[in-house]
Amino acid sequence: MRFDLDAVYLEEEMRETPLARRVIAALAPGVPVYRVPDGRSAARADREAADPFAAGKRRMVIMRRRSRFLMGCPAASNEFACCGYLVMELASNCPMDCGYCFLQEFVADNPGFQIYANYADAFAELDRVQAGAGRPLRIGTGELADSLAFDSLTGMSRDFVRYFAGRDDLTLELKTKTDEIENLLEIDSRGRTLVSWTLSPERVFRSSEHRTAPPAARIAAARRVLEAGYRVGFHLDPIIAYEGADRDYAALLDRLFDSIPAARIEFFSLGGLRMTPGLRAAARRRFPRDPMLLGEEVLAPDGRYRAFAPLRMALYAAINGRIAKEKSKTRVYLCMENAGMHRRALGEAPPTPAVLGARLAGGN
Numbered sequence: 001m002r003f004d005l006d007a008v009y010l011e012e013e014m015r016e017t018p019l020a021r022r023v024i025a026a027l028a029p030g031v032p033v034y035r036v037p038d039g040r041s042a043a044r045a046d047r048e049a050a051d052p053f054a055a056g057k058r059r060m061v062i063m064r065r066r067s068r069f070l071m072g073c074p075a076a077s078n079e080f081a082c083c084g085y086l087v088m089e090l091a092s093n094c095p096m097d098c099g100y101c102f103l104q105e106f107v108a109d110n111p112g113f114q115i116y117a118n119y120a121d122a123f124a125e126l127d128r129v130q131a132g133a134g135r136p137l138r139i140g141t142g143e144l145a146d147s148l149a150f151d152s153l154t155g156m157s158r159d160f161v162r163y164f165a166g167r168d169d170l171t172l173e174l175k176t177k178t179d180e181i182e183n184l185l186e187i188d189s190r191g192r193t194l195v196s197w198t199l200s201p202e203r204v205f206r207s208s209e210h211r212t213a214p215p216a217a218r219i220a221a222a223r224r225v226l227e228a229g230y231r232v233g234f235h236l237d238p239i240i241a242y243e244g245a246d247r248d249y250a251a252l253l254d255r256l257f258d259s260i261p262a263a264r265i266e267f268f269s270l271g272g273l274r275m276t277p278g279l280r281a282a283a284r285r286r287f288p289r290d291p292m293l294l295g296e297e298v299l300a301p302d303g304r305y306r307a308f309a310p311l312r313m314a315l316y317a318a319i320n321g322r323i324a325k326e327k328s329k330t331r332v333y334l335c336m337e338n339a340g341m342h343r344r345a346l347g348e349a350p351p352t353p354a355v356l357g358a359r360l361a362g363g364n
């Protein structure tokens with residue numbers, strides 16, 4: 001999959017970096033490159049555009065990251081039964097355009113597609129954080145951007161997979177809805193990189209996941225990286241409680257297990273559609289005809305609109321039941337749900353974040 005760009009903005013200070021050179025060499029002919037003193041101004045929303053958020057996605061900004069690369073997972077809190085991993089921010093925003101994407105609210109003021117050309121500074125941070133942690137750590141990269149979108153231009157995955165291949169105490173998780181895996185296939189990850197795909201039924205893909213790879217292409221890409229020595233996992237998130245969703249998720253899992261045996265899958269994370277009032281308004285404004293965004297959610301105690309709890313629970317239980325039929329040891333966990341929901345839907349209490357994180361990081 002390849003994405004189109006309207007322009008590239010290159011921060012003056014970053015112009016000689018390997019990343020800037022690679023991107024400019026690989027750009028499609030005719031895409032203008034503008035030098036700017038400070039990439040932050042180029043990333044701001046163009047309020048004159050009909051859809052400033054969509055316009056930002058088509059404007060790549062190659063710049064220096066001013067703050068730390070590593071931070072706690074934004075979903076982590078005492079309230080949720082989550083897996084407690086660290087997030088490494090290598091980019092911000094995404095060339096794909098999912099109707100439910102939280103970035104529509106989160107980066108509304110700075111929607112330029114930012115890529116941090118000083119990403120090699122993250123290696124020293126990783127060394128430091130790992131030394132202080134004293135246990136294996138799992139590092140995700142797909143929170144404010146898709147981990148592999150534009151990887152054919154940036155080539156960043158190659159440097160990270162190589163770094164993690166030399167570290168038995170760190171696991172890299174690349175999270176994607178693309179099939180942009182060519183760079184990965186060239187490198188021996190030594191099993192230290194896990195590539196995870198977010199999967200949705202065909203109906204959700206067609207309705208809401210604009211410019212992403214179709215589910216069948218994501219599954220085929222997962223199979224190829226698995227064969228190349230990577231670990232793989234899947235996020236069924238957001239699960240949308242529409243009429244017939246249970247059948248569609250069962251069909252999706254049938255198709256997945258036809259291609260990849262459950263025993264080879266590290267984990268499934270399940271999460272229901274959740275939207276703050278601001279995100280819900282932005283999503284409905286941008287995609288007024290998307291039926292997936294017009295459900296009758298209720299405002300949950302965490303301030304997000306969610307499907308009515310019994311509906312979510314029934315869907316989680318049905319999906320977990322389908323996975324359980326494979327009789328594998330694949331871990332299933334809920335993302336951004338509380339321990340009570342975990343217990344009712346999956347029939348067991350969630351592991352503590354430390355235990356779950358260590359299990360996933362260690363791959364055991």
Ligand code: SF4
Nearest residue numbers: 094096097098101177
């Ligand atoms: S692929 Fe992920 S980051 Fe990109 S638009 Fe969709 S939900 Fe957002």
